[in-house]
Structure formats: C-alpha cells, structure tokens
Amino acid sequence: MPARNNKQWNAAPNLELGEWVDSRIYSDEDIFEEELEKIWKKSWIPLCHESELPEPYDFRTAILAREPIIIVRGPDKKIRAFLNVCPHRGMAIERRPAGSFAPAQPSGNPKHMTCMFHAWQFDMKGNCVDIPREKEGYQDRLDKSSQGLRALRCEVKYGGFVWVCLDDQTPFNVESWTAGAMDCIKDSLDEEPLEIIHYHRAIIDCNYKLWHDTNSEFYHDYMHYHNRITGFDDGYFKRKCSAFDNGHVNVGTFTVNYEEYEVAEDRGKLTFPHLPPDNWYMVDMFPGINFNLRGSVVRFDLMTPLSANQVMIEFRGFGLKSDSAEDRAQRIHHHNTIWGPMGRNLHEDLVGIAGQGVTMMPKSETRRILHGRHEGLYIHDEVGMRHFYDVWGKWMDRLPSDPMQKYKQGKVVGPDMPPAKGLSVFPGKTAS
Amino acid sequence: MSWRKICAVSDIPENSLEKFETDGIEILIANYGEGFRAFPPRCPHMDEPLCESGMLFDGLLTCSKHLWQWDMKTGEIAGMAEKDLLMYDIKLENSDIHVYIENALVYEDDEEAEEEDEEDFFNAD
Secondary structure: OOOOOHHHHHOOOOOOOOOEEEOHHHHOHHHHHHHHHHHHOOOEEEEEEHHHOOOOOEEEEEEEOOEEEEEEEOOOOOEEEEEOEOOOOOOEOOOOOEEEOOOOEOOEOOOOEEOOOOOOEEOOOOOEEEOOOHHHHHOOOOOHHHOOOOEEEEEEEOOOEEEEEOOOOOOOOHHHHHOOOOHHHHHHHHOOOEEEEEEEEEEEOOOHHHHHHHHHOOHHHHHOHHHHHOOOOHHHHOOEEEEOHHHOEEEOOOEOOHHHOOOOOOOHHHOOOOOOOOEEEEEEEOOOEEEEEEOOEEEEEEEEEEEOOEEEEEEEEEEEOOOOHHHHHHHHHHHHHHHOOOOOOHHHHHHHHHHHHHHOOOOOOOOEEEOOOOOOOEOOOOHHHHHHHHHHHHHHOOEOOEOOOOOOOOOOOOOOOOOOOOOOEEOOEEOO | OOEEEEEEHHHOOOOEEEEEEEOOEEEEEEEOOOOEEEEOOEOOOOOOEHHHHEEEEOOEEEEOOOOEEEEOOOOOEEEOOOOOOOOEEEEEEOOEEEEEOOOOOOOOOOOOOOOOOHHHHHHOO
C-alpha cells in the first residue's frame, strides 16, 4: 500500500473488533489512573519472593498502585503484608528496600517496625505496641490498640512468591485468581524451596502494557539476532498459547536445542523438577507479571506502573535453594546468558518497548496498534494480547479499540478455540 | 548452673554497664557507685540493648530510648518504667564479681492478639 494521508492513516484498520487497539490505552493519563483503581488495586500481585526475607524480622518494601507496601516475616516465620504507612501522620515507616528489624536501629528498637518521625512502634503482626507519652498526650481518648497498621491480604503461593491484593473484598484467592494458568509450572516451582539468584531492574519510558505485550507474543524474534539464526526447531513454532480466566495466558513447552546456541550449553542436567530436559514454559499473568521457566532457571518479571508513560520492570531469577555452589554458578550463568542485562534477549526487548514509548507519549496522536495475527494459536498468533485486552476492556468498561466507548466483546480468539472458560468473574460484575 | 565468677570489680568503672557472656547467656553488670547489679541485656520495654541505650547516674538506670528507669539501689521501678528489671543474685569475693545463674532470665512478651480468621478480619466493620 502506498503511503497514507492523515485521514487514511487515522482510519480504522480493515480488521475485526478485538484485533487492534487504540494507542490511547497506552498513553492517556486518565485511563492510566483508572487502571490503577480498577485493575491494579483489584488484582493479586506477587510482589517479591519469600527467599528475599528468609529470617524472622526480615522485610521487603514495594509499591503497588502507588500504595507503599511492607512485607515482613514474623518470629512465627509467617509472612504478612501491610501498608508501609504510619497511622499517626502518614510517614512512610520504612524506607529501605530490604533489611531486618532484628537488630536495634538508631531510630527504632529491636524486633519492631518504628516510625522514625515520632517513634510509634509496631510488631510483626502490625499491632501498634508503643505510642510515646500516650497517656499524657491522648489521656484515654486514643489507645494504641486502635492504631494498628493496615493489614493486606497476602498469600505465599506457587514456589514461595508473596502475593498481595489491596482489595479486602476480592472474590479471589491466589489459586482462583490464577485460574489454572500456573498449572503448567506449579509442580516444578513447588517441589522444593526456590532461592533468588538474580535481581536487576529497568525503568523504561513506556506504558507497562507494552512490556506485557512483548512477553505475550513471540514473533519479535525478528528483533533478536541470536534467535533468528540459532536455536529453534519446528517445535518452537508449535508452542501453543492458551488463554485462562482473568486475562492470563500461557505458552506451552518445547525442547530447546541449546547446542545450536552460541555461548550456551545444554541445560538438561540442571533442569527444574518435573520438567522434561531443556523444556520451557511461560506464563503471562494479568495485569503485568511474567513467569518464565526455561530449563534450569526461572525468570520472573514484575511490572510496577509509574505513570502512563513509565514502567519499572524488576527482573528476578531463581534457582533451587539446595543448589551446590557449582550448580548455582551454572544456573546464574544460564540466566545471564539469556536474560541478564547483557544477555541474548533482554536488552533488545527493552529497546523495542522504549521505541514504542517514544511514539506513544501522553497527548501523542492516536494510533492503531494491531493485534490481529491468527496463526493457529501457536506462538506467533497474537491471541495472548487479544485475550488480555478483552479482559482489560471488561474490567475498565472501555472498548480497547476506542476507549471512550463502553466495552463490547470483539474477535478474541482463533477459529479452533472457544473463548476462555467463563471470563465471567470480575469485581462487581458478572458477564453473561 | 550455680555461682559463677564473671569479672573483677575493677573491670567495671563507676556508673557504667558492661556486657558479659557465660555459657551462651548474656548478662549486664552495672556499677552504680554503691554496689553492683546483674540483669539481662535487653530493656523489658522494647528489647533495646541496654548496654547501648542504658545510662547510669545517681543510682538510676535509664533506657535512653523511651526513658524507662529503675532504681539500682532498691532494684525497683522509678519514673516511667512499667515492668520490673529481672535481676540475678550477685556477690563479691576477693574483688571478683560472682553471679548466680540458674537459667537465663527472660522477659515474657506481651500477649499478642489471637490470629483472627482472615475472612472475618477483612470483612469486619
């Protein structure tokens, strides 16, 4: 087709509803704020892994939908999550990313969370246990027993990930939230304790969903030099994409031929439990989480949307806690050759979404983003994105291809696959 | 366990606290001028290590974190403290300090609320 004038450029593509989206869903600041309220504050999000806080009194802080969160391990070893907010004057109680409350601190006592502002103190169950000069200041009008922290729903599930939900009234627990999408890797993650072996993060000027899109389709192989020339056999293109309730998708396994990889070796020996040698599963969880079990290592991406045009992506890698030093070094090597900051793929993926971010800034002209590939529901099919945006549309009650209109269902899936079972339970609504 | 020699009198200057360990049990010894006291190393209020937070002057031990105080002469509560300091028996022999240790003295933690049922908790008014 020849180049287009403005009117032609802005016309709807000749595809069916559901096969493209309007770029305002990636750039509009009001839509972004609404997503935090309607989606991120309603979803179960795995914010960290239990091996990041292994000992009693260890903690980890995080942000979820702009809410500061602290996750702590109590003396009873149980992990609990709270808003990291002092009930007194709204100070952030803890500002370090991770650490331990066990030792005494300059502004706090051992084994307590202490707000450094006015020294209110809390135990690992969120009880307020000390308000300095409580009687003198409040007489009998306010008691510390009424000033506990805001506890959040929290579950440790699927190999030790710490899932948090800001919605007290969520109709889901983690298992029903994941709706079967994790079944393909569940046994591998749960067989024995995992341990974090890698962490880095990237802050990219683009909308968070663009990263999720990249994790949900595989034909950006064209961007990956190494992928183009090595490693894939016919099985690669026959990996099935499956849609699950609540917007999740997974990608079925195949056997990676690592001997074809440059600077990589066969990973069979260190393959995770219950996984055939060198197999590879991937799970994309709504609204922005990715689990990637590739033979000997697990990669876990967590997105924290910072603004309509900025996302923080945290990349974690996991091995088995029981690893020998030698096996651990090998796993780290396997992780980094593919997914490290200078690995085969990851930086190229980030270049891709950074380029999208440049063209889809707030107030940028509207563009139509195509998700219309049908390729038998295998990995070059864009069913993952179509499914995601169908659920997104329901939760937001907006039409992804024209977000100023109300949701209606478009062509989500390919001809040989019915819509994901149910698609029916989401907060406050029941679809027909 | 029994009487154990912990240190020499001259090891602890007047108005100071020193921490010692015997068989894995940590104790603090305070020289308050007119005598010595031996007690566990943590403040019974919020577990603060008293060897760092404790100040000793005029017979008064003060935890500088929240100003709980104990009278070292009588061993009793002074000022804002709400819990007694647990004490070990102590005696002086040949310029050495001996402390009677049966078991480590441990403060009972405040009772924490029973774990509530999650659904009751998150749906409560």
